[in-house]
Amino acid sequence: MVNTLENGIPLLAAERIEKWYGKIHALRGIDVVIHPGEALALIGDNGAGKSTFAKIVAGVEQKTSGRLLWKGKEVDISSIKQARNLGIETVYQEQALAPQLTVMQNIFLGRTETKFGILGILDNKKMAEAARRVLDELGLAVGVNQEVRFCSGGEQQGVAVARAILFKANLVILDEPTRALSTRGVERILQFIRSMKNEGIAVILISHVFPQIFPITDRFMFMSRGQVIAEKRREETSPEDLSRMIIQKTA
Ligand SMILES: Nc1ncnc2c1ncn2[C@@H]1O[C@H](COP(=O)(O)OP(=O)(O)O)[C@@H](O)[C@H]1O
Ligand SMILES: [Mg+2]
Structure with a gap:
């Protein structure tokens, strides 16, 4: 469900990002806006600059120039920590999860103060219940006390998504979450995205599988060689239309 902030201000507005x-000129002045609860897909050929843009928003890379406005105010996102503090989380194929810790420990990792108490006197039972609720909503059968290294890749992504939901992230970036996944794995990612949208979380999705992600995506931005060359709302396009655009552009 797409909402807007007061006066229609976007959650994130990236202006003339280079x-x-x-x-290598990876981004040539792109403009991107996203609203709360909106799923925006960045599509386009390899090397178009999709991951670079995602990394700039996530604080992994620094832009060379341009402005980032968060809820209408200019911000500096110069570290992953700064991005996290704004409520921006990234879910990569290879997660920043701690493999030897449990699912629950990973969900609560790095949270020194939560609604479940201050670190050290965290209420384990309440934490386990909260984790279980979110995991169930995401359709994940993993045990909260299972070590993350024994979870499948898809389940690990789910743990990262559970963390984003539980700690009310504003924006989650999924970079190629559907690469090399089974049909069932893709279904699961779609469920993650639906759940996040229901929570009002905005999602930037970088993916090659249009037919599958099409129904849950609100808007598509088609990138090529560091520029946004087309932008379409779901209602204005189709998976065939998008595939055709990519083939024409990369031929
Ligand atoms: N760390 C880096 N150092 C140098 N060049 C990079 C780096 N990361 C990406 N690039 C280059 O920037 C361009 C955009 O890459 P990327 O953002 O990964 O594209 P996409 O995700 O759309 O495939 C490519 O030409 C790529 O080779
Ligand atoms: Mg990429």
Whole structure:
């Protein structure tokens, strides 16, 4: 469900973002806006700059120039920590999860103060219940006391999504979450995205599998060589239309 902040201000507005990696011009002044609860898919060929944009928003890479406005105010996102403090979380194929810790410990990792108490006197029972509720909603059967290294790749993504939901992230970036996943794995990712949208979380989704992600995506931005070359709302396009655009552009 797409909402807008007061006066229609976007959650995130990226303006004229440029990125140079040495002599490589990875982003050539792109403008991107996203609203709460909106799922925005970045599509386009390899090397288009999709991951670079995601990394700039997540605080992993620094933009060379341009502005980032968060809820209408200019912000500096120069570290992952700063992004997290704004409520921006990234779910990569290879997660930043602690493999030897349990599902629950990972969900609560790095939270020194939560509604479940201050670290050290955290209420374990309440934490386990809260974790279980979110995992159930996401359709994940993993035990809260299971070590993350024994979870499948899809389940690990689910743990990261559970953390984003439980701690009320504002924006979650999923970079190629559907790569090399089974049909069932893709179904699960779609459920994650639906759950996040229901919570009012905005999602930036980078994926190649249009037919599958099509129904849950609100808007598609088609990137090529560091620029946004087309933008379509779901109602204005179709999976066939999008595939055709990519083939024409990359032929
Ligand atoms: N760390 C880096 N150092 C140098 N060049 C990079 C780096 N990361 C990405 N690039 C280059 O920037 C361009 C955009 O890459 P990327 O954002 O990964 O594209 P996409 O995710 O759309 O496939 C490519 O030409 C890529 O080779
Ligand atoms: Mg990429």
